[in-house]
Amino acid sequence: MERGPGRIEVITGPMFAGKTEELLRRVRRAVIGGRSVQVFTHALDTRPGSGRIASHDGLEHPSRSVGAAAEILGSVPGGTDIVAIDEAHFFGPELVPVVAELAGRGLVVIVAGLDVTFTGSPFPPLPSLMALAERVDKLTAVCSVCGQDAVFHQRIAPGLAADEDLVPEHVGGSDKYEARCRRHFAPA
Secondary structure, three states, rough: OOOOOOOOEEEEEEOOHHHHHHOOOHHHHHHHHOOOOOEEEEOOOOOOOOEEEEEOOOEEEEEEEOOOOOHHHHHOOOOOEEEEEOOOOHHHHHHHOOOOOOOOOEEEEEEEEOEOOOOOOOOOHHOOOOOOOOEEEEEOOOOOOOOOOEEEEEEHHHHHHHHOOOOOOHHHOOOOOOEEEEOOOOOO
């Protein structure tokens, strides 16, 4: 049977918007439907423990941690229908050609990640991936100050590394970041 055309789906938004939860929902539906799914996350994110991705709400699925986007290409076995990539922002611009190649092979590639940094700047590679995607879902969180839709997340814990550095210090949850609406977003 010949494989149909591939596609790219992007799930994005700020922290606490439910990106991983939505990714896991799609993965779970694909598995129920008998499709072969490979799930990847960046090795920098060790919060849920090794060998799995997990949402803030406790949903989880086995995954493979990789340190660079190029590792994904060699880790997708034949017969795979769907590749799901969580924490895509940690892979940087190198993820774009990898995702494009996988979709070109006829796979469905579902990518979840932050579209803005905690300073409010676009967070590569998500803006580029959104431009190439057949489907984009931009989720919002709930502002921790007023309860309105939040499209930003703000660092509340002091950091030592530069804002643009991708280091373990920048990985965290509600202990380091809060969701904020445009009115209450005040990056340091």
